[in-house]
Each structure stands twice: as structure tokens, then as C-alpha cells.
Amino acid sequence: MARATVLSLKEKKRNGQKISMLTAYDFPTARMMDEVGIDMILVGDSLGNVVLGYETTLFVTMDDMVHHTKAVTRAAKNTMVVADMPFLSFHISVEESLRNAGRLMQEAGAHAVKIEGGRERVAVVRALTESGIPVMGHIGLTPQTVHQLGGFRVQGKDVESARRLIDDAKALEEAGAFAVVLECVPAPLAKKVTQEVGIPTIGIGAGPDCDGQVLVNHDMIGLFGGHVAKFVRQYAQVGEIMKEAFKAYKEDVEKGTFPAEEHCYTIKEDVLDKLY
Numbered sequence: 001m002a003r004a005t006v007l008s009l010k011e012k013k014r015n016g017q018k019i020s021m022l023t024a025y026d027f028p029t030a031r032m033m034d035e036v037g038i039d040m041i042l043v044g045d046s047l048g049n050v051v052l053g054y055e056t057t058l059f060v061t062m063d064d065m066v067h068h069t070k071a072v073t074r075a076a077k078n079t080m081v082v083a084d085m086p087f088l089s090f091h092i093s094v095e096e097s098l099r100n101a102g103r104l105m106q107e108a109g110a111h112a113v114k115i116e117g118g119r120e121r122v123a124v125v126r127a128l129t130e131s132g133i134p135v136m137g138h139i140g141l142t143p144q145t146v147h148q149l150g151g152f153r154v155q156g157k158d159v160e161s162a163r164r165l166i167d168d169a170k171a172l173e174e175a176g177a178f179a180v181v182l183e184c185v186p187a188p189l190a191k192k193v194t195q196e197v198g199i200p201t202i203g204i205g206a207g208p209d210c211d212g213q214v215l216v217n218h219d220m221i222g223l224f225g226g227h228v229a230k231f232v233r234q235y236a237q238v239g240e241i242m243k244e245a246f247k248a249y250k251e252d253v254e255k256g257t258f259p260a261e262e263h264c265y266t267i268k269e270d271v272l273d274k275l276y
């Protein structure tokens with residue numbers, strides 16, 4: 001399968017074909033997603049929560065993102081890789097934003113970057129796209145501003161904030177974004193945004209009418225444990241399978257049943273005889 005591009009993704013929207021996206025942060029996971037033909041892999045800054053154990057994504061750095069994006073792009077032979085720009089990497093100046101996005105493309109091999117925020121990010125989105133860096137927007141619940149939003153809550157529930165969401169999506173499209181993530185948005189509002197813009201909308205907790213869907217891998221395969229949001233469908237309980245394996249291994253080691261004969265290397269007996 002050919003790697004998705006900003007053009008093929010728009011074409012999918014026009015043809016009513018849905019777009020699949022999942023997060024990955026390491027080589028083997030990205031390789032599996034590549035093998036099954038997921039359209040886009042997001043190296044999300046959710047890395048901070050599900051891999052690095054932070055409470056929020058605010059602690060994730062550019063170096064973290066470059067490191068994990070490198071692992072993913074080494075595996076993604078046919079999949080478009082979008083790397084998240086972490087907190088403070090695109091806030092200080094347009095120049096610094098360009099340098100940081102450039103690192104994700106040039107050092108880490110990403111094919112696009114993702115930026116949280118709406119109209120307030122237009123200057124950065126325009127500068128990046130004019131420099132040849134495809135940008136995915138991200139509006140609705142933007143986890144990097146969780147403290148300002150007052151928690152992880154559904155966005156766009158009243159007229160004013162719903163209108164703001166539509167205006168943000170349009171502003172991002174106008175600035176050159178090739179797609180926009182809608183996170184934790186009422187399904188009818190996400191449908192309206194999807195109808196109002198020409199770029200693909202990628203929903204997470206935004207209902208079935210977005211042009212595509214994204215989920216955090218660790219949530220959808222049951223690897224993270226703990227609370228799982230209402231909008232997640234769990235396709236597996238990989239964490240339980242791993243725990244069973246760890247438990248069985250511990251028992252085998254303690255009983256002395258691992259390693260067994262088939263796990264051992266041998267040498268000719270006379271080698272040992274000559275030692276003593």
C-alpha cells in the first residue's frame with residue numbers, strides 16, 4: 001500500500017473513505033501498524049502519559065519526541081508518520097516553532113507535525129506550511145492546556161464554544177493545515193465541523209461522522225490499565241496477557257522449570273573433561 005499523503009487524505013475525504021490513525025511510540029508497534037495498513041501513525045505526546053508515566057503531557061520535551069519519532073519512522077515503511085509538537089515547542093516564536101518542527105522532520109523523519117490550538121496558532125501553522133512542513137491541527141480538548149480548561153472535559157457544549165470550534169477549524173484550514181484532530185467534541189458538532197471544512201477531520205471522542213478516527217494505542221489494546229475514557233473501544237486486553245506471562249515466568253524460575261533442556265546450549269563432554 002502506498003504511503004498516505006496530504007493529497008491522498010483529502011481525496012479520501014472527498015470520496016467518503018474513512019481514515020485510520022493510531023498512536024505509536026516504538027519500533028515494534030509501529031511495524032505492526034505499518035503491516036496492517038493503518039493510514040497514519042501519530043507519535044503523540046500522550047507518550048508522556050502512557051509510556052513515560054507523567055500525569056499530563058506538559059512534561060514531554062522535544063528530545064523525547066525526536067527520540068520516539070525516530071523509532072517509529074524506522075518501522076513505518078508505508079505509513080505516514082505525524083509527530084506531535086510538545087508543550088512550549090511552538091509557543092515562544094515562529095522561528096523557534098519552525099526549528100522544532102524541522103527537527104521532527106529532518107532528524108526524526110516525520111512526514112508531518114501536529115500542533116494543538118486554533119486561531120491563536122494560525123501564524124505558526126502558516127509559517128510551517130509555507131516552509132513545506134505539513135501541519136495537522138488539534139482542537140476541542142487540547143491536553144496541553146488542561147489546566148486552563150479546568151480538566152479533561154468535553155468541549156463545545158454551548159453556542160459560544162461550539163462557534164469557536166467551527167471558527168478554529170476554518171482558521172486552521174485557511175492557514176494551510178492538511179487535517180484537524182477534533183478531541184472530545186459532541187458528535188453532532190463534529191459532524192458540522194466536518195461538513196464545514198475541506199480538510200479531513202480526525203476524531204477522538206467526536207463521534208462517527210468525522211472523516212477519520214484516532215485512538216491512543218495503549219488504551220485500545222488494554223495496555224495502560226486504569227481509567228479508560230467512554231469514547232475508547234478496547235480491542236484487546238494485552239496488559240492482562242502480559243501479566244499472565246510475567247507471572248508464569250516468575251513461577252517457572254522459582255520452581256526451576258525454566259530454563260528447560262531445549263533452552264540450553266551444549267558443548268562436547270570431552271571439553272569439560274579436559275578442564276579438570
Ligand code: KIV
Binds near residue numbers: 042045084183216
Ligand atoms: O497525543 C496524542 O496521542 C494525541 C491524540 C489523543 C490525538 O494528541
